[in-house]
Amino acid sequence: MKPAITYELIKECPHTHARAGRIHTPHGTFDTPIFMPVGTQATVKTMAPEELKAMGAGIILSNTYHLFLRPGAALVKEAGGLHKFMNWDRAILTDSGGFQVFSLGDLRKITEEGVTFRSHIDGSKKFLSPEIATKTQMDLGADIIMAFDECVPYPADFKYTHESMELTLRWAQRCKDTMTSPNQGLFGIVQGGMYKDLRIECANRLVDMDFPGYAVGGLSVGEPKELMYDMLDITLEHLPKNKARYLMGVGTPDCLAEGVMRGIDMFDCVYPTRVARNGTAMTWNGRLVMKNAQYEHDFRPIDENCDCYACRNYSRAYIRHLVRVNEIFGLHLLTIHNLHFLINFMKKMREAILNDSFPEFYHRFTANFSFNAK
Numbered sequence: 001m002k003p004a005i006t007y008e009l010i011k012e013c014p015h016t017h018a019r020a021g022r023i024h025t026p027h028g029t030f031d032t033p034i035f036m037p038v039g040t041q042a043t044v045k046t047m048a049p050e051e052l053k054a055m056g057a058g059i060i061l062s063n064t065y066h067l068f069l070r071p072g073a074a075l076v077k078e079a080g081g082l083h084k085f086m087n088w089d090r091a092i093l094t095d096s097g098g099f100q101v102f103s104l105g106d107l108r109k110i111t112e113e114g115v116t117f118r119s120h121i122d123g124s125k126k127f128l129s130p131e132i133a134t135k136t137q138m139d140l141g142a143d144i145i146m147a148f149d150e151c152v153p154y155p156a157d158f159k160y161t162h163e164s165m166e167l168t169l170r171w172a173q174r175c176k177d178t179m180t181s182p183n184q185g186l187f188g189i190v191q192g193g194m195y196k197d198l199r200i201e202c203a204n205r206l207v208d209m210d211f212p213g214y215a216v217g218g219l220s221v222g223e224p225k226e227l228m229y230d231m232l233d234i235t236l237e238h239l240p241k242n243k244a245r246y247l248m249g250v251g252t253p254d255c256l257a258e259g260v261m262r263g264i265d266m267f268d269c270v271y272p273t274r275v276a277r278n279g280t281a282m283t284w285n286g287r288l289v290m291k292n293a294q295y296e297h298d299f300r301p302i303d304e305n306c307d308c309y310a311c312r313n314y315s316r317a318y319i320r321h322l323v324r325v326n327e328i329f330g331l332h333l334l335t336i337h338n339l340h341f342l343i344n345f346m347k348k349m350r351e352a353i354l355n356d357s358f359p360e361f362y363h364r365f366t367a368n369f370s371f372n373a374k
């Protein structure tokens with residue numbers, strides 16, 4: 001039987017691991033490398049699906065933790081699934097909910113069975129397990145379902161990291177055993193912290209379980225970037241090239257370029273939408289904090305070379321005004337620009353790979369890249 005999610009390699013960049021590809025899903029095909037806008041509560045904040053399509057978004061993320069709590073997967077299922085509920089007919093990836101639960105800190109208790117935690121909404125006791133997380137994502141109707149894993153915090157000692165990795169592998173098998181729908185694909189998530197031999201072992205044992213795609217987890221959790229890149233190198237060496245690779249929680253443009261260079265196909269991060277809501281615009285020459293007085297009489301667009309709706313129709317002065325008086329339209333315009341910026345950045349890297357100029361693109365970008373991404 002044909003798997004629901006398949007990766008098609010289009011072109012590899014010689015002398016690097018960068019690659020251009022396509023991912024086929026029951027809700028359409030999208031080009032890779034790709035940045036996936038984050039839609040935590042069944043919406044990419046302030047964005048209409050038509051706007052996301054217009055800027056070329058082929059897949060969006062939604063968040064099982066939040067939907068599990070509100071409105072509950074049963075309601076979404078009753079509505080016909082997430083695609084129908086949020087009127088999005090392209091691909092959707094949901095995370096397992098594990099990451100949010102683990103970041104709740106003391107409000108949660110981990111056992112072999114799963115994780116007990118208190119809802120951040122009303123403090124009521126909740127329980128998530130590999131089976132519940134997988135069934136919830138199946139009910140939500142996501143095309144790509146993420147395994148229920150433990151993202152090991154940074155730093156963590158070898159013993160904790162090893163035991164956690166073994167738990168994540170047992171949980172991955174339980175998720176796989178729960179998958180019954182032929183139209184949804186389950187991605188395994190590689191853990192192993194910052195220990196090379198654990199990363200290699202985890203990747204190999206997940207590949208033995210044969211998933212349609214693999215995520216690199218446990219990174220971008222506060223470790224130095226060089227360490228992240230080292231762990232990325234060693235993990236990707238042990239993942240098959242004919243499957244999609246997803247680097248979770250990354251990231252800023254410099255990390256996206258480094259990830260593409262190493263052979264990552266899919267990225268997600270809350271960054272562009274979150275900084276937009278903080279009134280900040282992302283540009284090639286750094287971030288513009290729109291509230292700054294320097295933009296009061298600045299009637300240029302955010303970025304003169306950007307062809308997004310915001311830059312084609314509005315000035316920095318206007319957006320600064322909207323942000324200062326807390327007009328929601330201001331956040332909407334900044335979200336449009338920041339998402340367009342990142343989606344466009346991925347498109348440019350893909351084109352560079354296809355026309356054999358990715359190394360030059362990478363060096364030019366890395367040399368000029370100025371915005372001090374945190």
Ligand SMILES: O=c1[nH]cnc2c(CCNCC3CCCCC3)c3[nH]c(NCc4cccs4)nc3cc12
Binds near residue numbers: 152
């Ligand atoms: O091992 C992991 N397993 C599972 N998820 C991870 C995530 C969440 C990815 N974004 C989910 C989205 C689903 C839809 C809603 C929004 C999130 C990570 N995010 C980061 N760094 C960025 C970080 C963000 C916050 C603290 S670190 N590292 C991550 C590592 C893992």
Ligand SMILES: [Zn+2]
Binds near residue numbers: 302309
């Ligand atoms: Zn723009």
